[in-house]
Amino acid sequence: MFDKIMFATTGTPVCDNAAHVAFDIAKKYNSKLHMFHVLGLPTRGFGQVVVDTRTGEEESYDLDYISWVGEELKNTYDKYLATCKSCEIDSIAGIPHTEILRKARKIDADLIVMGAHSRQEETGATRYRGAVGTNMQKVARGARCPVLIVSRPCTTCLWYFSNIVFGTDFSKASFSAFLFAYKLAEEIGSKLYIFHSLDLSQVHAGKVVPQEEIEARIQEARKKIEKLYVPHLKGYDNYEVGIWEGIPYVEILKYSRAKNADLIVMAHHTKEVDPDAAILGSTVEQVVLRASCPVASVNHPDKVSG
Amino acid sequence: MPEGTLCNKIPVNTKEELLTLLADKSGKTYYEEMNHLDVDHAALKTTLDKSCKSRIRTWLEICAHCGMCADSCFFYLANNKDPKQVPSYKIQSTLGEIVKRNGNVDNAFMQKTMDIAWGKCTCCNRCGMYCPFGIDMGVMFGYLRGLCFSQGFVPWELKIGSGMHRIYRAQMDVTSEDWVDTCQWRMEENADDWPGLEIPIDKENADIIYTVNAREPKHYPEDLDEAAILFHLAGENWTVPSVGWEETSLAMFAGDWEGCRLQVQAVYDAMERLKPKRMVVTECGHAYRATVIEGPYWAGLKSGKTPVPSFHYVEWVAEALRTGKLKLDPSKKIKEPVTYQDSCNYIRNAGLSDCAREIMSYIAEDFREMRPNREHNFCCGGGGGMNGLGRYREERNVGLKVKRDQILATGAKLVISPCHNCWDAIRDLEEIYKVGIRWSFLKPILLKMVIVPDHMKPVEE
Numbered sequence: 001m002f003d004k005i006m007f008a009t010t011g012t013p014v015c016d017n018a019a020h021v022a023f024d025i026a027k028k029y030n031s032k033l034h035m036f037h038v039l040g041l042p043t044r045g046f047g048q049v050v051v052d053t054r055t056g057e058e059e060s061y062d063l064d065y066i067s068w069v070g071e072e073l074k075n076t077y078d079k080y081l082a083t084c085k086s087c088e089i090d091s092i093a094g095i096p097h098t099e100i101l102r103k104a105r106k107i108d109a110d111l112i113v114m115g116a117h118s119r120q121e122e123t124g125a126t127r128y129r130g131a132v133g134t135n136m137q138k139v140a141r142g143a144r145c146p147v148l149i150v151s152r153p154c155t156t157c158l159w160y161f162s163n164i165v166f167g168t169d170f171s172k173a174s175f176s177a178f179l180f181a182y183k184l185a186e187e188i189g190s191k192l193y194i195f196h197s198l199d200l201s202q203v204h205a206g207k208v209v210p211q212e213e214i215e216a217r218i219q220e221a222r223k224k225i226e227k228l229y230v231p232h233l234k235g236y237d238n239y240e241v242g243i244w245e246g247i248p249y250v251e252i253l254k255y256s257r258a259k260n261a262d263l264i265v266m267a268h269h270t271k272e273v274d275p276d277a278a279i280l281g282s283t284v285e286q287v288v289l290r291a292s293c294p295v296a297s298v299n300h301p302d303k304v305s306g
Numbered sequence: 307m308p309e310g311t312l313c314n315k316i317p318v319n320t321k322e323e324l325l326t327l328l329a330d331k332s333g334k335t336y337y338e339e340m341n342h343l344d345v346d347h348a349a350l351k352t353t354l355d356k357s358c359k360s361r362i363r364t365w366l367e368i369c370a371h372c373g374m375c376a377d378s379c380f381f382y383l384a385n386n387k388d389p390k391q392v393p394s395y396k397i398q399s400t401l402g403e404i405v406k407r408n409g410n411v412d413n414a415f416m417q418k419t420m421d422i423a424w425g426k427c428t429c430c431n432r433c434g435m436y437c438p439f440g441i442d443m444g445v446m447f448g449y450l451r452g453l454c455f456s457q458g459f460v461p462w463e464l465k466i467g468s469g470m471h472r473i474y475r476a477q478m479d480v481t482s483e484d485w486v487d488t489c490q491w492r493m494e495e496n497a498d499d500w501p502g503l504e505i506p507i508d509k510e511n512a513d514i515i516y517t518v519n520a521r522e523p524k525h526y527p528e529d530l531d532e533a534a535i536l537f538h539l540a541g542e543n544w545t546v547p548s549v550g551w552e553e554t555s556l557a558m559f560a561g562d563w564e565g566c567r568l569q570v571q572a573v574y575d576a577m578e579r580l581k582p583k584r585m586v587v588t589e590c591g592h593a594y595r596a597t598v599i600e601g602p603y604w605a606g607l608k609s610g611k612t613p614v615p616s617f618h619y620v621e622w623v624a625e626a627l628r629t630g631k632l633k634l635d636p637s638k639k640i641k642e643p644v645t646y647q648d649s650c651n652y653i654r655n656a657g658l659s660d661c662a663r664e665i666m667s668y669i670a671e672d673f674r675e676m677r678p679n680r681e682h683n684f685c686c687g688g689g690g691g692m693n694g695l696g697r698y699r700e701e702r703n704v705g706l707k708v709k710r711d712q713i714l715a716t717g718a719k720l721v722i723s724p725c726h727n728c729w730d731a732i733r734d735l736e737e738i739y740k741v742g743i744r745w746s747f748l749k750p751i752l753l754k755m756v757i758v759p760d761h762m763k764p765v766e767e
Contacts, residue, residue, distance in 0.1 A: 042525050046467055046477055046556055047694035048328065060332050060696075063325070094525050102527075105491055142495055 001187055002026075006034045006109040008100045008139070011073055012054055015115035018150040021294060022113035023080040025148075026087075031110070033087040035077070036103050038096040039069045050093040061093050097138035109145050110303055116151030116288050137285060140268040140297035146180050146304065147268075150294045154262075165193040165261040167252045167287075170224055173267035177298040178229050179305055181265035182236070192239040193259050194229055196221045197251035218243045249286035261293055268297040310339025315346065315458040317562055318469025324479075327469065332696055333462025343458050345416055350409030353456060358405060362449060365441040366402050369394050375433040375443065380684045380708040381426055381701075393433035393443040396422050401450040420459040423450050425698035428690035428705075430650040435681065451561030460560055461695045467556025468565040475572045476520040476552040486548050488523040492531050501764055505534045508580060509545035514622075515582035515614070516546050517553040517573060517597070519590040519726050532749035533588065539756055540631035544586075550576030553587045554726075555596035559691030563604060570601035577613040585616040589747050591651030591725035592689070594618045599656055618652045620724055623748055624661040627668045638755035640670045643718035647709075647732065647745075648676070648683035649725035657681070666722070669751060674716040684708050686723075688731025706735040713743055721745045 007022035009015040026033040040050030040059060050061045059065055069091045074081060081087055092099055104112055116136060140147045166181035168174040178194070185192035198217050200209060221243045233239060242259075244251045256264055268284040288295045298304060309315065311326075313336045318324050330336050375393040376382050382391040389395065400419040404411055411419075427447045434442030454460055455468075470477050476485075489505040496503050506512065516537070522529040537544045550572040557565030577585060587593050598616040602609065626632040646662055653659045659680035666673040676683060687706040692698060709731065713721055723729045723745050732745040 046521075046691075047463055047696060048332075048466070049696065062331055063329050064331060098525065098527060101495070102488075102491065105494075144494075 001183065002029045002031045002110040004034065004107055004109050004111075005029075005031045006036055006100075006104050006107065006112045008036050008038075008096075008112055008114040009073070010053055010115065011037050011069075011076055017153050018113050018115040018148075019077055019080060021148065021150045021154050023077075023084055025111070025113070026084055030085065033084055034103070034107055034109065035073060035087060035089045036100065037069065037073055037089075037091045038094055038099045039066070039091045040093045041095065042093050053096070066091050097135040097142070100135070100139050101142050104143055104145065109143075111145055112139065112143055112147045114139065114147065114149055116149050136288070137268070137282070140284065141299060143297075144300045144302040146265075146296050146298040148294055148296045149288050151288055152292050154294055161188055161262045162190045163193065163259050163261045164190050164263045164265060165195055165252070165256045165259060167195050167197070167248075167264060167266045167283075168225070168229075169248070169267070169283075170196070170221075170228065171267060173299040175228070176301045176304050177265050177267040177296075178232070179301070180296065180298045180303075182229075182233060183304065184263075184265075185238070186236055189238070192233075192236070193242055193255070193261065194225055194239060195242045195244075195252060195255050196225065197248040197255075198243065198245040199248055200245050201247050214245050218245065249283045249290070252283070252287055253290055256291060256293065263294055263296060264291055265296045265298060267299050308342045308344055309458075310336070310343060312336040313339035313343055313458055313465075315349075315456065317455075317472060317565065318465060319472050321473060324466065324469045324473060327462070327466055330462070336462045336465075337697070340417065340459065341413070343413060343416075345409075345411060345413060345457055347409050347411075350404070350411075350453065350457060353453060354405065354409055357452075358449070362401075362446055363405065365439075365446060366398065366405055368439050369398065369441055370439070371398075372438065374436050374438055375441075378433045378436040380430075380432075380687065381705050384705045384707045391426060393427070394437075394441075396426055397443045397446050397450070401446055401453075404450075404453065416454065416457060416459045419450065420454050420461070421698075423447055423454055424461050424464070424691060424695060425701045428650075428685045428688070428692050430685035430689050431655055432650070432682070432685065435654070448558075448561070451559075452563055453561070455561035460562075461691070461697055463694050463696065464556060464560035464691055467691075467694070468560040468562035471555065471557045471562075471565045471569045475550070475569060477554050477556045478520040478524045480520050480524050480552075482549050482551075485523050485551055488527055489530070489546060492527050492534065496531055496535070499764055500535055500538060500762070502762070503534060503538050505530070506545045508548050510580050511582070512543050512545040512580065513583045514542055514544040515577060515580055515585045516544055516588070517551055517576075517585060517593075518546075518588045519554045519593055520552050521726060522588060529588065529747070529749060532753055536626075536632065536749060536752060536756070539758065539762065540626050542631075545580060545582065547573075547576035547580055550574075550579075553593035553597045554590060555592065555601075556691065556694075558592065558596045558600065566596065566600070567604040567606075570597050570605050573597055574601070574605055574607075574613050582614055584614050585612065586622045587616065587618060589619045589724035589726070589729075589749065591649035591727060593726075595651035595655055599651075618656070618658055618661075619748065620652070620658055620661045620665060623752065624664045627665065632752065633757045634668060634752070634755045635757050639668075640720065640751070641672070642720060643672045643674050643716065644670045644720040644722060645674045645676055645713060645716040645718040646679075647686060647721055647723040647725070647728045648680055649723075649728050650683070650685050650689055651725070653683065654681045662724075665748065669755065672718075674718045676712045676716055684712060686725075686728040686731035687735065688727050693727055693730050693734070702731075703734075703738050706731060706738065710735050710739050710741060714741055719743050722748060722751065724748045 040052045052059045164185050266284050379393050385391050429444045431444030687709050692702045
């Protein structure tokens with residue numbers, strides 16, 4: 001299912017949980033693991049100086065420095081590397097999301113695994129803005145393959161995933177997310193939860209929605225799920241449909257908790273990636289920040305259809 | 307005569323040489339070797355005889371030492387009016403001496419000359435505007451850099467930079483394959499949001515051939531997306547060449563005239579090959595100067611003009627907004643005070659200041675001019691290669707103070723800067739002095755306010 005896995009890491013403790021998951025999946029699927037680190041931000045000028053992503057210090061960008069960073073990465077992940085059959089380590093200077101996407105395209109990655117944010121602040125729901133980082137958002141949105149974002153310790157290994165929650169907003173991108181969730185569920189033999197949340201965010205603006213309307217919309221969503229997704233399950237009957245109402249990210253988190261989800265799959269196709277403009281960020285950003293399990297973002301059919 | 311393995315009179319021409327030079331951390335060995343580099347007096351004399359003609363000799367001769375150029379130099383102002391920063395002094399004590407002594411100068415002199423030619427002058431040519439005799443010290447410093455380069459006295463990064471051009475025909479190690487691949491990648495990336503968006507490669511007889519700065523495909527491919535989207539919205543029939551796409555010239559900053567020629571020739575060849583009606587270059591000042599203003603002479607074009615008419619991006623933007631090819635939503639005009647960084651290379655040295663004002667009139671409600679402005683504006687502080695030179699970082703940072711104070715005096719917190727070098731210098735000055743300003747190229751600003759016709763929007767199901 002995953003021949004080539006790319007683990008995009010900052011090389012800092014923020015990515016420890018993601019490392020665990022990345023190496024685990026690579027082991028399970030006998031995949032080739034490409035560990036990729038964007039070591040520094042270049043200047044717009046042409047100088048050979050980069051700002052190291054980990055230390056924030058200016059470093060001169062040359063072969064010495066690249067190999068030193070490579071050694072550092074090897075040391076950081078030595079216990080995992082010992083168990084990994086085939087792992088390639090690569091570092092480059094650049095803008096992280098650009099280089100991650102470029103590399104993923106080049107190696108034709110089947111899965112990208114990454115941590116949730118690039119700074120060392122504690123993961124917490126209190127940090128609404130910017131915490132998840134535009135890098136993660138841009139990778140999640142642009143990648144042709146599924147992107148698995150791991151921000152908390154993942155207590156189970158991927159092949160033990162027993163409950164996969166697929167959250168849908170019925171968009172085109174969501175269909176790709178569905179295909180991935182279904183394939184994974186079928187492969188692992190886990191239960192698939194197809195979930196939709198009616199967006200009632202407007203109640204905060206004082207709009208009262210009659211119960212009949214809510215119920216009608218729930219019926220409507222159920223019909224959509226039956227039409228859009230169920231026929232593609234091809235007889236796989238280990239699934240359940242859930243439709244709740246409220247603020248989408250809150251509902252998907254509550255639902256996932258109720259179902260003991262160990263993986264949430266969603267599409268991240270919001271156009272706004274400028275953290276200043278997206279005041280509360282997208283639903284997927286909120287879910288990534290708050291969920292206790294990994295979140296997979298899938299937006300394109302390239303790696304999941306067929 | 308001692309020639310270093312890294313620091314010598316031979317330009318970098320192979321990938322191996324380039325890698326060896328790059329591996330020398332911050333040019334430590336390179337500069338050490340420079341201490342032992344001999345000056346080839348005979349060669350220097352020959353070069354002077356051949357290339358130092360009446361214009362420069364007259365300029366050096368007639369300088370009246372009046373000091374009118376002093377206050378025109380931002381380095382002079384930023385360094386507490388240090389007399390050693392007066393442009394006429396800087397050029398007389400370097401090029402003036404070399405000419406006077408007919409090339410009979412030593413290593414220490416050449417190193418001092420290098421430190422002045424790259425560390426105390428950005429070739430912004432502002433002083434030339436204030437000289438009562440019209441003596442252009444910027445032009446002479448450009449010439450002086452060429453002499454230094456031919457003798458191997460050139461800052462480490464610029465020896466690398468000129469080598470990049472010689473090997474890759476780009477200021478960075480971006481090959482033609484990398485470039486084409488990046489164009490294709492960006493098309494895929496934007497296909498969902500912009501149905502029908504294309505980055506046409508090597509299309510013949512297009513209206514516009516678009517050329518860029520290698521930084522863009524290398525590190526900031528969004529810039530290429532934005533350019534493609536704006537051309538798409540404007541309905542332009544455009545193309546990019548697979549070879550000859552890079553318009554910048556670190557070779558020009560280095561004084562490597564052969565490297566300059568090779569670089570512009572690649573662009574001119576693309577023009578000849580694809581026969582576009584005109585050329586538009588990205589938001590880069592020195593790229594425009596190199597390819598459009600100086601390039602024809604390097605390439606030996608008698609007309610002094612590029613093979614097809616060539617335009618800076620601001621010219622295209624002004625035209626697209628004036629003619630309505632791009633329509634902006636007036637309600638989205640920038641409301642906050644905003645200022646504009648006049649780039650020396652396409653404003654002072656190419657006269658495009660009106661285009662910039664026209665654009666600002668369409669996009670900003672409260673445009674604030676810097677003082678002085680237009681042709682009289684000060685260099686950002688990072689021109690002429692200054693931004694990338696580790697050896698002169700401190701000098702550069704001191705020089706940035708003039709631009710900082712100019713920006714602060716406008717009261718604007720946003721600076722539009724359609725030039726890579728200026729953009730970089732302004733970013734750095736914020737990093738160093740933390741004055742709370744933001745800076746932007748034009749493309750992202752335009753994309754926020756442009757009206758997208760319904761038929762060009764993605765179809766939602």
